[in-house]
Amino acid sequence: MNGHVVETPTWPGSYGDEAKPRVGFFTDTSVCIGCKACEVACKEWNDVPAEPLGFTGESYDNSGDLGANRWRHVAFIEQKVPVDGVAEAAPDSWVEEASRQQLVEHGLEPHEDGSGFRWLMSSDVCKHCTEAGCLDVCPTGSLFRTEFGTVVVQEDICNGCGYCVVACPFGVLDQRKDDGRVWKCTLCYDRIGDDMEPACAQACPTDSIQFGPLDELRDRADRRVEELKGRGHDDARLYGHDTDDGVGGFGAFFLLLDEPEVYGLPPDPVVPTRHLRRNWLAAAGAAAALAAGVAASFVGEAR
Amino acid sequence: MTRENDGSGDVRGDVRRAVPEEPTYVHGGAPGAGPRTTQTTPSRVGDRRGGRRRREGGERAMVPREKPSSYYGRPVIKPPVWTWEIPTYFFTGGLGGASATFALAAQLTGNRELARRSWLIALGGISVSPLLLTSDLGRPMRFLNMLRVFKVTSPMSVGSWVLTIAGAVTAPAAASSVLGRPRRLGRIAQYVAGALGLPVATYTAVLVSNTAVPVWSEARWELPLSFAASAAASAGAAATLATPRELAAPARRLAIGGAVVESVVTEIMERRLGELGEPYREGVAGKLANAAKGLTLVGATLMAVGARRSRPVMAAGAVCLLAGSACERWTVFKAGFASVKDPKYTVGPQRDRVTDRAS
DSSP, rough: OOOOOOOSSSSGGGGGOOOOOOOEEEEEEEGOOOHHHHHHHHHHHHHHOOOOOOOOOSSSSSSSSSTTBBBBEEEEEEEEBBBTTTTSSSSSSSHHHHTTTTTTTTTTOOOOOTTOOEEEEEEOOOOOOOOHHHHHHHHSEEEEOOTTEEEEEEEETOOOOOOOHHHHHTTOOETTTTTTSSOOOOOOOHHTTTTOOOOOHOOOOSSEEEEEHHHHHHHHHHHHHHHHHHTTOOOOOSOOOOOOSBOOSSSEEESSSSSSGTOOOSOOOOGGGGGGGHHHHHHHHHHHHHHHHHHTTTOOOOO | OOOHHHHHOOSSOOGGGSSSOOOSSOOOOSTTTTEEEOOOOOTTTOOOOOOOOOOOOOSOOOOOOOSSSSSSSOOOSSSOOOOTHHHHHHHHHHHHHHHHHHHHHHHHHHHHHHHHHHHHHHHHHHHHHHHHHHHSSSSGGGGGGSSSSTTTTHHHHHHHHHHHHHHHHHHHHHHHHHHHHHHHHHHHHHHHHHHHHHHHHHHHHHHHHHOOOHHTTTTTTTTHHHHHHHHHHHHHHHHHSSOOOOOHHHHHHHHHHHHHHHHHHHHHHHHHHGGGGGGHHSSHHHHHHHHHHHHHHHHHHHHHHHTOOOOOHHHHHHHHHHHHHHHHHHHHHHHHHHHHHHHHHHHHHHHHHHHHHHH
């Protein structure tokens, strides 16, 4: 599996000589520092409208999730880690802990080595799936597979039907309310054609977001996960790397330090198209039943 | 445990610094330790294995983790952006499609009066449907972009074409039946419209089941038959209302038959889905489902009773069936939203699959 080119149903086949190497992202969350520079850089380059930020009260993440106006989103997770089997090394909530100790006036020093507390940060993005549900269901052909193997919405064609929104197993696409159309990450289609890396990858200060030809990224990810495991991080795992998964592998995949759902990612995403044949079959059966029912209701009626 | 207990209560600053500004931890946490998440852990869907505990790979003994996790209880997938027009269209499309097939059958068996009125019902249902769909678009002026391509992988693309052609043939079909012309072209249009009524009434189930929305995609086997039966019930009820009683016997049979099948299929679906079927039973969708079931059963009973004795009773039954059919589509629509909102419906079944594959 290593090093080989992951082909999509229409790339490179439909491009012939014009096909470029399939590119993507490898987001190594083990070095993400949660700075959100990728979110900002993406917004600036792609002219994505600002949205008034509230205060979630959940963590340092106040932007919530991906959407029409957020094509990169950095998740921020606070975790209590059992140390050597002791689960209660750290409090569940630092706010509660502070009030319990009546440290409102003085504060408290929450971190110390071995206290069993950790932060996970991860920059989420469109996965540019090998088998893309959004692309399959788009009734206008607005969504298409580029010569780089990425998935892009053509905004001059999208009529805002919203089908891709519910076809995406990751909740990536959404409709921009005042605009009516659907927007998502283009993997900076306008930059990569000019040999520039996407804005988020360029802005990332720790190289947590790595851009490049997908086969190279996949090799690099294999080495990185082995390295982390060698250092004792048994919980390091790749997400979206397996081409046998429900979407044929991601064009933008991840190295995670916990289960995908902890980061708000589905643990076993499946493109709806995998069930298409069954769905049409059930409808054909229902149509036949309807025809039979109509015919039966006329039984005994003389012509 | 508290800070005093571990003897490291380094007190400083104020409460706003209760979370470290400059963490010195090794990113990634304690090596080898299976982390336990602190965020919302919704109860698990379909956890037939009871308090099953998982263990992470690694040599050290791990503390059991709570499952499934989510990112602060947020949905994994996006809710539909579809508004009231879509479930209304499911109803009008079903009514129009089944009416067209029914009208053709009436025509073929020589029941001209029943055919005429059913063709008009079909025309009404199939004409209003594209208007509803266009109104729901984010960019209604771009409706024609639907006809740029034909994609069998997109039920909406297939449906757009089928509905467009059905609209184009139902008009001459109805005209031919009511006005007597166009004669030959009208006859051909009637056959095409009658045949296309079948996909018009059923493809909408594929439209919703071919998504990532848990209660829609997992109901893929039952939804088309449920929609078809609901369409039959509404078409039969509408034709019963519009036609003199002595000519409407086939319409009554279609309505009652559709109502019975719909009730049975809905019951089968909810049982098969088990815990994942909760969104069909709870909240707004649950109320609509109860209304749909009640109206359908009462409507079918009234029609059966009124058929011999009283036209008003029969008509009341027909109205109940129409309302029940509409409620049924709204149930499915609303249940979809509910199943997106709670991540347990998305994550639970997927986590089960992963676990099953591993074991």
